Amino acid sequence: MGLLTNLKDSISRAASTLFSEEDPKRIGIYGPPNAGKTTLANRIARDWTGDAVGPESHVPHETRRARRKENVEIERDGKKVTIDIVDTPGVTTKVDYTEFLEHDMEKDDAVRRSREATEGVAEAMHWLREDVDGVIYVLDSSTDPFTQVNTMLIGIIESQDLPVLILANKIDLEDSSVQRIRNAYPQHETIPLSALEGDNMDEVYDKIAEYFG
């Protein structure tokens, strides 16, 4: 009888873990290098927890490890949505250390940075297949969205049936075109924003609550 009770208890515990609304969803912030992923992650973290996630930089591959900010509570319309933000390294299919030399880096530093960048991209792909519950896909709206990395990543996300929110970042730049992104990925909703300036963040938080709440 004791065994049965124990079994019943563990099943009910497992069920409550599986279906608990309290569990934060892990939301991966993905996109190509220099799209503003860390700036966005920092903006969200600072707005709702007061802390930053990691350093931002104009040098590609500044983020070379996936970084998680846990239990970010976002309040919308009196309801709380709790998420873990996972800021990931920009995904690419190639890394050439000589590109870092253009940013006033010594060869040893550039080689080390490129090695860390390749490990970070591999790690980001692994997170995407195994460890995220939803994706915020960040694009720089001043650049061409029709790239292979974007096409492949959005295809990978779709094939896993993960909810995905596309953010057209850097709308503060003169060359920004949100419509170009909408045309490239019409199957998804695209939200414009400037993570740097904090423009349109209210709509971003509304959509985060709607997609991942």
Next chain:
Amino acid sequence: MAEVKDPSDGVQIDLISGERMDGLTSMEKIRLILDGVRDGNIVILEEGLSPDEESRLIEVTMTEISPDEFNGIEIETYPKSEAADASLLDRIMGKESTKKLTVIGPANQIETLHKDKNLISALVSRK
């Protein structure tokens, strides 16, 4: 795969049929592609890879990048896969189709000139 007489004469292109890829596991496909690309060849797949295989291809490519030796790959397919259009029933039944012509080459030898929904234009240079 047959070798050209003198590789310095030009660029070797391997066109791999869907039939040939069908019998391979995901890792065998990735190995076949990366071995070709690391030899400086352009690999064209008649039917491409599944999204999961593409994700693993990126991951394995990253682990093989080495300064002054291999910078990674350039890969091109058309932007929208048929998978996104497949009905839910088709996907449940495993009828999902991901067939799309795919071009893969060494990052330092292939450069995309133009790409849109139904045209890919690329420049291939010698080693």
